[in-house]
Structures are given as C-alpha cells and as structure tokens.
Amino acid sequence: MTGRLTTDIQRRGFFGYPLAAMLPRGRSRAPLAIAAFIAIPLFFSSLMASTLALEKPLKFEWMRGGKLLTTWHDPTRGNVAAIWLWALVPPLVLIVIGLIAMRLPLGFYVPCAAAIVIAIAVVHKTSVWERHHTARYPVGVDLIPPANAGSDKFDRGQWEHIARETALSLQHWTIGLALASALVMAGLFVRRRFFARKPVPAHAPLEAVHAPDATTPSLSDTT
DSSP states (O other): OHHHHHHHHHHHOBTTBOHHHHSOOOOOSHHHHHHHHHHHHHHHHHHHHHHHHHOOOEEEEEEETTEEEEEEEOOOHHHHHHHHHHHHHHHHHHHHHHHHHTTSTTTTHHHHHHHHHHHHHHTTTHHHHHHHHHHHOTTOTTOOOTTOTTTOOOOTTHHHHHHHHHHHHHHHHHHHHHHHHHHHHHHHHHHHHHSSOOOOOTTOOOOOOOOOOOOOOOHHHHO
C-alpha cells in the first residue's frame, strides 16, 4: 500500500501537478562536493570543541576515617557517544546545506559561506569550555596525580590548552578552504564570462581561400 501511494505521488504529484515540476531542477553537484570536502576539517574542529564541552570523568567519592576520598575514572560510553554525536552535527548541517544549494543559482557559494559561519559558531565558546574541562579533571586529563611523576603525562589544564588550539587551527583551515574555493570559482566565472572566446555562429559565412583559377591551353589555342 505504501509503495503504491509513493508511486502515485511521484506520478501525479500534489493537486494534479507532477512532483518533478514542483521542485527546481538540480543545477550542479559542485555545492555538495565542496560541502563534503570542507566538512572534513570542520568535523575534527567540532570534535575537539565537543570534547571540551561534554567530556567528564566518572567520579567516585566515599568516606574513610572521617575524610572524603575521591577517585576518577575514564568517561562512560554514553558520554563518549554524546561527544561524537554532537561533533557530527555541524558537518551534517553543512552537507544538507550543500544538497539544498544544488538547486540554487550560484549555489556553490552557499556552502562556502555556511562553512565560515558554522566554523565560527563551533569554537565561539571554547575558552569557557576549556576552563570547565580543566575543573572536571583536577589531576589532569590522564587521571594520574602529579605525585606520580613517572607516569603523569599531562599537567592540569595542559591537554585542554592543546585541544583548544587544535580546534582553532582546524577552524582556520575550514575558513581558508571555504574562502579559497569561493575565490577559485569566482575567478573561473569571471574568466568564462568576460575572457572566453566567443563561439562562431553556426550559419556564419566562411571566407574560402583558394588558388587562382587557371585553364589548361587547348590545341586550338596553339594553332
């Protein structure tokens, strides 16, 4: 029943208008391609930002001898899954924008502009998230206290600073790729619009170049 209804909608459309006629035709796949390409550094920037914002260790507290003891363990699987899911949101939004831009005139520039806006939005609060992440890991992200100098690899706040710098660097790469792609396409458009060779009309007369006409002498001319 569902398959028949879907086929009927595709054939008849809505209110008697074909569905294909109601939607604008796709112009080019270039917007989707550039959106998917720019989404790569955007994803890793978003992953660093979401880690700073959401990651938290599993904390245990208990009383012993009248003192509160605390220990920390690695984040739960649910916490890790939430980090990855939130990291996927910005690149997926960009790809959806690329799909929509396929049906727009000059749609190539839409995902480029959207990538710049999304990249800025992803890292706009990383300084706050860096402080919060540091507070959640009082002995460092490796969960090893400074007293164990032989095994302690990260001081408190050290990893957070590196993660924020990485997120900002990937943001710069994302914006740079978007700007470079837009400039390249703009240059190609200008070249094609103003400097391309004009095609010869199909029915334009062509000037023929040939040798001068000559006739061979006959026997009557020699007598």
